[in-house]
Amino acid sequence: MPLNTVDALVQLSFVVQRALATVGAEHDLSVVQIRMLGVLRDREPGMLELGAYLGLDKSSITGLVSRAERRGLVRRSASPHDGRVVLVSLTPAGRELTAAGEVAIRDRVLALTEHLTSRQRAELTMLAGTIVGED
Amino acid sequence: MPLNTVDALVQLSFVVQRALATVGAEHDLSVVQIRMLGVLRDREPGMLELGAYLGLDKSSITGLVSRAERRGLVRRSASPHDGRVVLVSLTPAGRELTAAGEVAIRDRVLALTEHLTSRQRAELTMLAGTIVGED
DNA sequence: TCGGTTGGTTGGTGACACGTACTAATTTAG
DNA sequence: CTAAATTAGTACGTGTCACCAACCAACCGA
Numbered sequence: 001m002p003l004n005t006v007d008a009l010v011q012l013s014f015v016v017q018r019a020l021a022t023v024g025a026e027h028d029l030s031v032v033q034i035r036m037l038g039v040l041r042d043r044e045p046g047m048l049e050l051g052a053y054l055g056l057d058k059s060s061i062t063g064l065v066s067r068a069e070r071r072g073l074v075r076r077s078a079s080p081h082d083g084r085v086v087l088v089s090l091t092p093a094g095r096e097l098t099a100a101g102e103v104a105i106r107d108r109v110l111a112l113t114e115h116l117t118s119r120q121r122a123e124l125t126m127l128a129g130t131i132v133g134e135d
Numbered sequence: 136m137p138l139n140t141v142d143a144l145v146q147l148s149f150v151v152q153r154a155l156a157t158v159g160a161e162h163d164l165s166v167v168q169i170r171m172l173g174v175l176r177d178r179e180p181g182m183l184e185l186g187a188y189l190g191l192d193k194s195s196i197t198g199l200v201s202r203a204e205r206r207g208l209v210r211r212s213a214s215p216h217d218g219r220v221v222l223v224s225l226t227p228a229g230r231e232l233t234a235a236g237e238v239a240i241r242d243r244v245l246a247l248t249e250h251l252t253s254r255q256r257a258e259l260t261m262l263a264g265t266i267v268g269e270d
Numbered sequence: 271t272c273g274g275t276t277g278g279t280t281g282g283t284g285a286c287a288c289g290t291a292c293t294a295a296t297t298t299a300g
Numbered sequence: 301c302t303a304a305a306t307t308a309g310t311a312c313g314t315g316t317c318a319c320c321a322a323c324c325a326a327c328c329g330a
Contacts, residue, residue, distance in 0.1 A: 008269070015267050032316085115266070181308070181309090
């Protein structure tokens with residue numbers, strides 16, 4: 001019995017999230033932490049700004065960053081421009097782990113599309129890109 | 136800049152999950168609870184079986200069901216066939232909430248596809264269905 | 271310079287997930 | 301037909317993660 005659009009998208013999201021969680025578990029990372037590391041790849045935001053990227057309250061960010069900092073993945077530093085702001089950035093160890101996770105996620109997610117032709121994969125990429133409003 | 140397949144799927148999953156979380160929040164339901172209610176729509180599983188559907192450990196299910204039970208959404212009952220088994224089913228209130236959530240989720244998720252033509256929507260549904268291995 | 275705003279942290283609460291340890295019921299072996 | 305092993309579920313402790321409210325320090329505008 002074919003799925004309707006809603007069920008298909010919802011189920012797909014669960015499958016992808018499970019893939020992310022599985023990869024994360026191999027490195028003791030939660031999905032949220034993976035997202036955070038991803039954000040930090042090419043940014044050095046303040047706590048509040050980081051929270052905006054992740055859709056989290058600032059008080060949630062404090063703990064998230066503290067746990068990652070305790071593991072040496074991330075670093076807090078003072079902003080030279082604003083004494084209130086705490087900038088967050090990847091440490092070398094964090095950057096290394098991020099790179100490794102990136103590869104693992106790529107493999108795992110691409111494996112999900114193994115039954116698609118490359119044409120279908122391109123089509124899916126385009127459609128997903130439209131929905132998420134790629135720039 | 137167009138996204139690659141992996142990023143597109145990952146971002147799409149976050150967008151859909153956020154939609155689910157938003158709808159859930161309107162009814163004080165987490166995404167996990169929404170999933171659980173969805174599973175129970177047409178089943179009356181034991182705790183362990185429910186855990187298998189959700190990919191959760193049995194010890195996680197105890198709390199999940201207890202919280203829903205406390206809210207009157209779900210009911211525990213003894214299995215007539217196996218004295219060890221606790222069957223979980225929706226109460227009328229739970230069924231009502233599930234139906235309301237279903238409509239809200241449909242609206243919210245379909246809204247995500249508003250920039251797609253109906254042909255694209257059908258294509259996306261088919262591709263997603265292939266990935267999740269619809270039966 | 272003083273009052274308001276902004277950025278972060280702290281502390282409290284609650285959901286959720288896991289592993290371990292335990293009980294009760296069932297099944298299997300001998 | 302009992303004794304041992306397995307199975308279903310709960311209880312408890314730990315940790316992540318999310319929120320809100322209260323707070324402090326730094327900044328900014330009048």
